[in-house]
Amino acid sequence: MARAIDIPDVVARARSGEPAAVARLISLVEDDSPQLPELSKAIAGFTGNAHVVGLTGAPGVGKSTSTSALVAELRRRGQRVAVLAIDPSSPFSGGALLGDRIRMSEHDTDPDVFIRSMASRGHLGGLAGAAPQALRVLDAAGCDVILVETVGVGQSEVEVASVADTTVVLLAPGMGDGIQAAKAGILEIGDVFVINKADRDGANTTRRDVRNMIGMRTADHDWTPPVVLTVATKGEGTAEVADAIAEHGDHLRTSGELTQRRVARAGREIEALALASVQRRFDQVGTGVQELAAKVEAGTLDPFAAAARLLNPSGSDS
Amino acid sequence: MARAIDIPDVVARARSGEPAAVARLISLVEDDSPQLPELSKAIAGFTGNAHVVGLTGAPGVGKSTSTSALVAELRRRGQRVAVLAIDPSSPFSGGALLGDRIRMSEHDTDPDVFIRSMASRGHLGGLAGAAPQALRVLDAAGCDVILVETVGVGQSEVEVASVADTTVVLLAPGMGDGIQAAKAGILEIGDVFVINKADRDGANTTRRDVRNMIGMRTADHDWTPPVVLTVATKGEGTAEVADAIAEHGDHLRTSGELTQRRVARAGREIEALALASVQRRFDQVGTGVQELAAKVEAGTLDPFAAAARLLNPSGSDS
Numbered sequence: 001m002a003r004a005i006d007i008p009d010v011v012a013r014a015r016s017g018e019p020a021a022v023a024r025l026i027s028l029v030e031d032d033s034p035q036l037p038e039l040s041k042a043i044a045g046f047t048g049n050a051h052v053v054g055l056t057g058a059p060g061v062g063k064s065t066s067t068s069a070l071v072a073e074l075r076r077r078g079q080r081v082a083v084l085a086i087d088p089s090s091p092f093s094g095g096a097l098l099g100d101r102i103r104m105s106e107h108d109t110d111p112d113v114f115i116r117s118m119a120s121r122g123h124l125g126g127l128a129g130a131a132p133q134a135l136r137v138l139d140a141a142g143c144d145v146i147l148v149e150t151v152g153v154g155q156s157e158v159e160v161a162s163v164a165d166t167t168v169v170l171l172a173p174g175m176g177d178g179i180q181a182a183k184a185g186i187l188e189i190g191d192v193f194v195i196n197k198a199d200r201d202g203a204n205t206t207r208r209d210v211r212n213m214i215g216m217r218t219a220d221h222d223w224t225p226p227v228v229l230t231v232a233t234k235g236e237g238t239a240e241v242a243d244a245i246a247e248h249g250d251h252l253r254t255s256g257e258l259t260q261r262r263v264a265r266a267g268r269e270i271e272a273l274a275l276a277s278v279q280r281r282f283d284q285v286g287t288g289v290q291e292l293a294a295k296v297e298a299g300t301l302d303p304f305a306a307a308a309r310l311l312n313p314s315g316s317d318s
Numbered sequence: 319m320a321r322a323i324d325i326p327d328v329v330a331r332a333r334s335g336e337p338a339a340v341a342r343l344i345s346l347v348e349d350d351s352p353q354l355p356e357l358s359k360a361i362a363g364f365t366g367n368a369h370v371v372g373l374t375g376a377p378g379v380g381k382s383t384s385t386s387a388l389v390a391e392l393r394r395r396g397q398r399v400a401v402l403a404i405d406p407s408s409p410f411s412g413g414a415l416l417g418d419r420i421r422m423s424e425h426d427t428d429p430d431v432f433i434r435s436m437a438s439r440g441h442l443g444g445l446a447g448a449a450p451q452a453l454r455v456l457d458a459a460g461c462d463v464i465l466v467e468t469v470g471v472g473q474s475e476v477e478v479a480s481v482a483d484t485t486v487v488l489l490a491p492g493m494g495d496g497i498q499a500a501k502a503g504i505l506e507i508g509d510v511f512v513i514n515k516a517d518r519d520g521a522n523t524t525r526r527d528v529r530n531m532i533g534m535r536t537a538d539h540d541w542t543p544p545v546v547l548t549v550a551t552k553g554e555g556t557a558e559v560a561d562a563i564a565e566h567g568d569h570l571r572t573s574g575e576l577t578q579r580r581v582a583r584a585g586r587e588i589e590a591l592a593l594a595s596v597q598r599r600f601d602q603v604g605t606g607v608q609e610l611a612a613k614v615e616a617g618t619l620d621p622f623a624a625a626a627r628l629l630n631p632s633g634s635d636s
Contacts (some may be wrong), residue, residue: 130413267611273625307591
């Protein structure tokens with residue numbers, strides 16, 4: 001077990017802009033540290049200022065390059081930026097983020113850019129449990145914009161939207177991408193769409209397809225997602241992406257939707273933490289689970305009855 | 319809400335081999351029916367006979383064709399077979415299984431082959447919660463072998479192993495597949511490896527690569543996974559796959575590992591059911607979560623403290 005750290009001291013240093021202190025606090029989240037409740041309490045009053053922007057898209061659309069270009073643009077606008085890359089994919093993978101780190105290296109020496117990869121696989125509660133806590137740390141540390149990227153495919157691409165204020169969906173020209181996007185459901189969750197590699201054939205077709213699909217979405221708010229064309233490698237279109245993100249932020253604030261989204265997010269976070277705490281109790285009474293499981297395997301107890309006993313070992317009515 | 323069904327009657331009919339009755343019970347699982355505890359109790363004594371075989375592999379390796387060929391081979395051996403295709407991928411997807419259903423249509427008229435697609439996305443507890451219950455139904459219905467396929471990528475590919483007695487990993491020749499397999503961690507979980515499309519260039523290279531990787535695995539049991547070459551479209555190698563699966567089943571039984579795996583699986587199932595039950599209680603006290611979330615959003619309460627209150631509304635020490 002890691003040595004306990006002096007939370008108030010490290011939080012104060014993180015808030016004064018010390019990257020090493022921020023990194024240390026994120027590590028506590030990543031490691032599911034027993035000090036998390038203390039940390040959570042210490043930063044609760046300092047959060048709510050950062051604009052959390054989720055970046056999602058299939059492999060090959062130029063996610064890292066786009067992120068890097070966006071960071072550069074936001075820095076030109078004088079904003080403190082954090083990039084949080086979350087890897088929820090496989091319990092067996094590891095090191096997949098090295099490539100991203102290398103591509104982001106142009107920002108390495110900038111003290112107002114904080115870049116961090118975080119594994120959520122060991123974390124009870126997964127992405128939904130780990131990401132909000134890391135975001136609160138970066139928020140309390142004074143970041144103006146936090147870009148959240150997931151590495152991996154499938155559900156995680158959709159989950160990232162659940163922790164963001166604004167979700168940017170990256171696409172690239174070509175019908176395959178369009179279909180893949182629709183399949184993964186990411187067209188449903190975008191607040192801003194970016195068609196990167198727009199110097200390739202088919203960019204306008206893809207834009208038209210995306211606009212058509214946006215038109216078919218169940219409109220539950222009065223925001224029509226803009227579709228921006230970019231060539232991230234040359235920085236073309238990146239200012240428009242930054243503008244669109246800022247406009248969506250303004251829309252969320254003035255419409256009251258920001259508070260709504262954040263309350264919903266806090267609700268999911270609370271539930272995830274509560275479930276993780278219940279799960280931890282199960283792990284502590286591991287022999288209890290084992291005994292019940294042996295009975296289920298032998299066919300003398302059914303799984304639902306076993307679950308009820310696990311939750312209520314005394315046997316009284318639940 | 320659906321009308322309650324007569325569980326003992328439908329279970330009796332499912333056990334006598336009536337496909338419609340089996341389908342009805344699986345639907346209860348899929349719908350997270352309130353009758354599940356009753357169903358679970360009714361079938362507890364009839365389970366433990368089926369050999370549960372997980373089939374996993376990246377898109378494009380010929381998973382459906384391989385499954386279909388394997389079903390045909392197992393039928394030639396006189397076994398009752400079920401295919402359970404689980405779609406845990408996206409909360410927004412749907413209908414992705416149509417293709418699989420069509421490709422499996424050659425078995426449509428065989429009363430001893432039960433084929434079913436099941437969505438796990440609406441199910442509290444996800445794949446881990448839904449699949450074991452569906453497997454118990456098929457087991458109780460007298461299936462000798464249950465083939466479990468997941469549709470989708472990433473974590474679900476690994477999760478399928480957690481519900482299976484024997485996991486078959488499908489690969490196809492080509493370096494790309496090898497890397498993808500390693501990334502997804504599926505090489506870690508295979509009990510039997512199948513290199514399909516073995517009439518293509520590179521099959522022997524892929525076999526050598528897989529054998530090398532098997533050699534590097536942390537050997538925690540005395541089973542060396544065989545690597546079988548197949549051309550599923552022609553049925554070539556399928557008998558060897560069926561043999562390898564049966565041999566692995568024998569190995570599990572004689573080594574005592576079958577019971578171990580099943581007890582571990584039952585433990586995870588019990589925990590998933592218990593957590594789902596806790597989650598259901600949260601949903602019932604929805605306003606409570608909402609109030610706590612509003613305080614967290616406002617910065618007057620931290621998420622950990624809120625989670626503690628959710629679990630223990632009376633405010634006494636937990």
